Amino acid sequence: MNQYYHSIRIDTEKCDGRMKCLRVCPTQAIRVRNGKAAIIEEKCIDCGECITACPNNAIIPLTDPFGELTKFRHTVAMPSPALYAQFGREILPEKILSGINNLGFDSTFDLALTCGEVSFAIQEYLREYKGPKPLISNVCPTVVRLIQVKYPELTDQIIPIEPPRELAAREIKKKKSKQLKLKENEIGTFYLTPCPVKMISIKQPAEKGKSYLDGAISISDIYGPLLSAMQGINKGSYREALENICILGVGWAMVGGICRTLRLKNSLAVSGLTELLKVFNDIERGKLRNIDFIEAYSCAQGCVGGSLTVENVYISYNKILKLIETLEYEQIKACPDIREVRKRYSQQYFFIKGKFEPRPLKPLDKDIAKAIKKRKEKEEIYKSLPKIDCGACGAPTCLTFAEDVVKGEAEITGCTINNAQKLKKLL
Amino acid sequence: MTKSDETLLSQHFEITGGDFNNAGKASTSIKEILQEIGIDSSITVRTSIASYEAEMNVVMYARRGELTLNITPEKLHLKLKDEGPGIKNIDMAMQEGFSTATDEMREMGFGAGMGLPNIKKNADKFELFSIPGKGTSLDIIFCLNKTEKK
Ligand SMILES: Nc1ncnc2c1ncn2[C@@H]1O[C@H](COP(=O)(O)OP(=O)(O)OP(=O)(O)O)[C@@H](O)[C@H]1O
Ligand code: SF4
Numbered sequence: 173m174n175q176y177y178h179s180i181r182i183d184t185e186k187c188d189g190r191m192k193c194l195r196v197c198p199t200q201a202i203r204v205r206n207g208k209a210a211i212i213e214e215k216c217i218d219c220g221e222c223i224t225a226c227p228n229n230a231i232i233p234l235t236d237p238f239g240e241l242t243k244f245r246h247t248v249a250m251p252s253p254a255l256y257a258q259f260g261r262e263i264l265p266e267k268i269l270s271g272i273n274n275l276g277f278d279s280t281f282d283l284a285l286t287c288g289e290v291s292f293a294i295q296e297y298l299r300e301y302k303g304p305k306p307l308i309s310n311v312c313p314t315v316v317r318l319i320q321v322k323y324p325e326l327t328d329q330i331i332p333i334e335p336p337r338e339l340a341a342r343e344i345k346k347k348k349s350k351q352l353k354l355k356e357n358e359i360g361t362f363y364l365t366p367c368p369v370k371m372i373s374i375k376q377p378a379e380k381g382k383s384y385l386d387g388a389i390s391i392s393d394i395y396g397p398l399l400s401a402m403q404g405i406n407k408g409s410y411r412e413a414l415e416n417i418c419i420l421g422v423g424w425a426m427v428g429g430i431c432r433t434l435r436l437k438n439s440l441a442v443s444g445l446t447e448l449l450k451v452f453n454d455i456e457r458g459k460l461r462n463i464d465f466i467e468a469y470s471c472a473q474g475c476v477g478g479s480l481t482v483e484n485v486y487i488s489y490n491k492i493l494k495l496i497e498t499l500e501y502e503q504i505k506a507c508p509d510i511r512e513v514r515k516r517y518s519q520q521y522f523f524i525k526g527k528f529e530p531r532p533l534k535p536l537d538k539d540i541a542k543a544i545k546k547r548k549e550k551e552e553i554y555k556s557l558p559k560i561d562c563g564a565c566g567a568p569t570c571l572t573f574a575e576d577v578v579k580g581e582a583e584i585t586g587c588t589i590n591n592a593q594k595l596k597k598l599l
Numbered sequence: 600m601t602k603s604d605e606t607l608l609s610q611h612f613e614i615t616g617g618d619f620n621n622a623g624k625a626s627t628s629i630k631e632i633l634q635e636i637g638i639d640s641s642i643t644v645r646t647s648i649a650s651y652e653a654e655m656n657v658v659m660y661a662r663r664g665e666l667t668l669n670i671t672p673e674k675l676h677l678k679l680k681d682e683g684p685g686i687k688n689i690d691m692a693m694q695e696g697f698s699t700a701t702d703e704m705r706e707m708g709f710g711a712g713m714g715l716p717n718i719k720k721n722a723d724k725f726e727l728f729s730i731p732g733k734g735t736s737l738d739i740i741f742c743l744n745k746t747e748k749k
């Protein structure tokens with residue numbers, strides 16, 4: 173068994189070692205060995221950059237197939253609000269939810285409502301929080317992994333409130349099992365996901381608790397069938413459909429969606445891995461102490477930019493934005509009852525069960541003196557390398573190759589350029 | 600056996616005054632080194648904060664400077680030396696909120712007058728020495744042996 177579950181798998185049949193993934197991986201977690209890519213479990217944060225980069229589609233997101241549905245007596249689909257942004261402007265959530273019903277789910281649940289509740293809960297939490305700032309959102313599991321691995325000292329600043337998908341799944345299981353006189357494990361809760369990383373938060377939650385979700389189905393897998401399933405559905409008027417949209421919740425699909433619902437003076441919304449690294453570096457140096465809350469997504473523009481979405485990210489971003497503007501203009505404010513949220517908040521309804529634990533990368537050695545020695549060796553090796561980061565050795569950079577050598581994971585003779593030069597001298 | 604004051608690691612960084620493009624790089628490298636050799640993460644955080652503040656002060660106020668990281672089995676020592684205007688009134692500079700940062704620097708988010716006080720707060724031992732008109736030097740020390748923490 174591997175220590176860490178990951179949401180991607182490399183299909184070695186399809187992989188022909190072209191090293192595109194090697195170069196895009198932000199945590200240098202990929203090596204090419206014997207002509208095939210392999211993932212270093214400890215370093216991978218499941219961002220999905222490699223999936224998009226692979227020209228052979230050899231990196232496979234491990235979402236659930238449709239077939240999983242038959243395992244349960246009653247199935248519930250909960251689409252990420254990012255799904256609402258995948259279709260033209262006239263197609264509103266109500267119609268999309270009916271379409272999903274037609275696909276064979278027993279019921280559907282609109283997460284936008286729960287997102288709205290969680291927005292209120294975050295606000296409550298921020299009001300009473302006294303610890304180090306800023307607090308960081310936990311909706312994106314890649315962000316949580318990134319913090320655990322690269323910024324372990326910031327794990328206490330991850331907000332300990334259940335993300336909407338988990339909260340909704342927990343409540344649906346309770347409610348439906350009572351209603352239908354079924355056991356909770358006979359109710360299957362499925363998240364329609366914009367990214368594979370949700371799979372790891374289901375199979376191996378960062379806080380070591382148990383996920384309330386039973387599976388995640390890729391938006392890109394469901395897109396085609398859903399388009400046909402929506403044909404012929406004629407729901408009430410456009411205006412009536414609008415009435416049911418939670419204005420606080422739909423925005424959660426895109427960057428800034430949470431912040432705009434919070435009445436905070438100092439909050440930031442950040443998206444995209446490179447941007448996140450910059451911001452986390454600043455937090456680490458204590459530069460953002462005056463910021464209360466950071467909404468963070470690994471994908472540029474937020475979940476509408478997820479690797480399993482279909483529509484162009486800017487178009488879907490814009491669709492959500494326009495939807496919110498329309499709701500504002502029409503003065504439609506379907507949102508959860510704040511008093512109800514406050515009551516439940518005080519009953520601990522919103523909090524995660526476990527705790528986020530740091531998961532720092534292993535140092536070069538457990539013993540500091542020995543680790544320092546290895547570091548010196550690593551620098552010596554690096555000096556002797558061509559420093560052109562060609563990747564032919566299977567490591568993304570000459571520096572990572574040197575590290576692999578001192579760790580005993582690669583042979584110094586693996587550098588083909590140096591070998592060629594040695595050979596030249598001999599001749 | 601390693602002696603308690605034997606230098607295990609010594610790393611040197613050059614800092615250029617006014618070079619905001621490269622500002623913070625020495626501190627980032629230092630953090631990476633500490634993570635790689637397995638220094639306790641709470642000490643790594645405190646060191647990162649202190650080295651960043653010290654580095655930024657050189658960038659903002661001095662012409663040039665150098666930052667050295669020294670590690671012995673018991674101590675982590677950041678030594679900073681710069682050539683610049685120096686600090687005339689050290690007591691004043693050490694006060695929270697005292698700053699001579701320009702408007703431009705404040706625009707960039709600096710100038711809260713919290714840098715030196717923060718270095719002191721995070722360090723186990725801190726010394727500042729300055730000759731006005733010549734330069735400033737800082738000795739910032741962290742105890743690696745947890746029981747020795749102040
Ligand atoms: N290396 C230095 N050379 C010359 N003057 C310095 C140096 N370091 C600090 N000072 C002086 O001491 C003052 C206080 O420094 P401190 O780092 O505490 O605050 P700051 O740099 O002004 O603001 P902040 O660090 O919060 O951005 C500075 O405004 C500056 O006048
Ligand atoms: S930003 Fe959203 S879509 Fe992208 S990885 Fe994070 S949770 Fe998934």
Ligand SMILES: [Mg+2]
Pocket residue numbers: 652655656710713714715
């Ligand atoms: Mg300063």
